[in-house]
Amino acid sequence: MISEARIIAARVLARVWSTEAFAAAALDAELGRHAGMDPRDAGLATELVYGVLRTEGALVARLSAMTPKGKLDLPSPIARAHVLMAAYAICFLDRVPAFAAVNEAVGAIRSEGDTRTGSFANAILRKLSAEIEAKGRPSLTEAASASAPGWLRGSLRRSLGRSAAEAYLSAGPVPPPLGLSVSLAEDRAAWIARLRQVCPDGTFEEGQASPRAILVRGAGDVRRLPGVGTAWIVQEEGAQVVALALGAKRGERVLDACAGRGNKTWLLADEVGPEGAVDAADLYAQKLDRLKEGPAGRGARKTYAVDWAARTGAFEEVPRDYDRVLVDAPCSGVGTLRRRPEIALRRTADDVKRLSELQIAIVRNAATRVKDGGRLVFAVCSVLREEAEEVVERLVTEDAGTGVRLEKAPIEAELLPGIVGEGAASFRLLPHVQGTDGYFVGGFLVRRG
Numbered sequence: 001m002i003s004e005a006r007i008i009a010a011r012v013l014a015r016v017w018s019t020e021a022f023a024a025a026a027l028d029a030e031l032g033r034h035a036g037m038d039p040r041d042a043g044l045a046t047e048l049v050y051g052v053l054r055t056e057g058a059l060v061a062r063l064s065a066m067t068p069k070g071k072l073d074l075p076s077p078i079a080r081a082h083v084l085m086a087a088y089a090i091c092f093l094d095r096v097p098a099f100a101a102v103n104e105a106v107g108a109i110r111s112e113g114d115t116r117t118g119s120f121a122n123a124i125l126r127k128l129s130a131e132i133e134a135k136g137r138p139s140l141t142e143a144a145s146a147s148a149p150g151w152l153r154g155s156l157r158r159s160l161g162r163s164a165a166e167a168y169l170s171a172g173p174v175p176p177p178l179g180l181s182v183s184l185a186e187d188r189a190a191w192i193a194r195l196r197q198v199c200p201d202g203t204f205e206e207g208q209a210s211p212r213a214i215l216v217r218g219a220g221d222v223r224r225l226p227g228v229g230t231a232w233i234v235q236e237e238g239a240q241v242v243a244l245a246l247g248a249k250r251g252e253r254v255l256d257a258c259a260g261r262g263n264k265t266w267l268l269a270d271e272v273g274p275e276g277a278v279d280a281a282d283l284y285a286q287k288l289d290r291l292k293e294g295p296a297g298r299g300a301r302k303t304y305a306v307d308w309a310a311r312t313g314a315f316e317e318v319p320r321d322y323d324r325v326l327v328d329a330p331c332s333g334v335g336t337l338r339r340r341p342e343i344a345l346r347r348t349a350d351d352v353k354r355l356s357e358l359q360i361a362i363v364r365n366a367a368t369r370v371k372d373g374g375r376l377v378f379a380v381c382s383v384l385r386e387e388a389e390e391v392v393e394r395l396v397t398e399d400a401g402t403g404v405r406l407e408k409a410p411i412e413a414e415l416l417p418g419i420v421g422e423g424a425a426s427f428r429l430l431p432h433v434q435g436t437d438g439y440f441v442g443g444f445l446v447r448r449g
């Protein structure tokens with residue numbers, strides 16, 4: 001008998017490999033179709049999907065070495081998924097006995113009518129399990145690191161150092177807990193108590209990096225819980241830290257220059273209060289429409305559909321005297337690897353180069369909207385030097401001819417002790433250190449003339 005968890009995980013993996021689907025969305029959709037499923041089975045399906053995606057390269061290399069041709073040739077993504085899930089369980093999961101993993105994979109492949117592949121899978125998985133029994137289990141850290149594409153591993157090593165790069169690539173838990181961002185006017189501890197009461201199956205804990213974060217596990221769809229959109233919104237903990245790093249004060253005028261659907265806009269509006277004002281801009285008018293319809297819509301004063309790189313759209317209409325501008329720039333998203341492991345399969349070194357040029361263009365032009373002596377914070381959900389220090393260096397050394405100069409300046413984030421060093425002009429968030437997604441944040445003072 002093949003477990004529901006494996007059937008679901010195999011479908012999700014096959015979708016991720018054969019389409020542009022994101023693992024998290026595909027898994028949510030599958031789990032949603034099996035609503036009455038035992039949470040332990042849902043947990044196993046989740047672990048298999050994320051585990052296989054993170055260690056795929058190492059698993060394939062190991063299994064390939066056991067085949068006569070030195071190549072793991074499987075006829076379909078579903079067969080590949082069953083074989084790699086079994087290999088993952090044999091190598092890394094204590095709670096699944098090796099023989100059960102092999103039997104389920106072989107049974108699943110045979111049930112598709114493919115007895116030849118079933119026999120092939122049986123042979124290589126038994127070899128693998130005998131090898132593990134004789135030599136012991138491999139290291140998950142090394143497998144995750146070896147599975148990352150060479151360009152990413154190299155860039156992470158240059159950016160973080162060798163051992164931190166390995167820790168980064170294997171940081172758990174996968175997927176991480178869901179983050180809630182509690183409004184300034186609300187008491188976080190009181191909300192934790194209330195949410196625990198209305199949802200006893202879930203766990204609700206204080207985040208350590210953001211003073212507003214509640215971390216949630218096992219609560220199902222949190223959008224049905226009290227307080228959503230008013231007392232709190234769903235927002236990853238690191239994203240909260242990024243918005244707080246702007247250092248917005250009560251009464252200030254702030255621009256969220258790459259606002260998307262406005263998660264950070266909501267938090268910024270909360271910080272400046274009714275005496276201040278937050279405007280939001282983005283390339284896509286549709287995103288700004290979503291922003292206006294959502295919780296941020298109550299806080300955002302004006303929205304502008306602007307292409308900051310091309311200086312088109314509503315570019316000329318955006319005021320030039322903001323106290324602070326946040327540029328939460330488009331990036332490789334390498335910082336979200338724990339939640340979106342498929343990024344490692346899809347991004348290339350060329351993408352990173354192209355995106356870093358785009359980040360520079362966006363910051364240069366968005367900086368023209370900061371008043372003389374005002375602050376700009378640049379953030380990316382990436383930890384790669386190419387999208388971090390190298391962007392900052394070019395911004396402060398090259399004259400863009402825009403009439404404004406950018407100087408590195410300490411991040412003004414009193415709310416983030418322990419996250420931002422005293423006087424630091426930049427910082428990183430790292431999943432294996434702060435438990436958040438990975439980010440780079442750089443602070444600038446803007447001078448005119």
Ligand SMILES: C[S@@+](CC[C@H](N)C(=O)[O-])C[C@H]1O[C@@H](n2cnc3c(N)ncnc32)[C@H](O)[C@@H]1O
Nearest residue numbers: 258259260263264282283307308309328329330
């Ligand atoms: C990292 S996302 C921002 C996420 C958003 N701040 C949030 O918290 O949900 C980057 C945003 O930049 C926008 N963007 C990309 N290129 C742009 C450009 N040339 N000009 C303006 N916005 C751009 C994208 O549409 C996207 O919404």
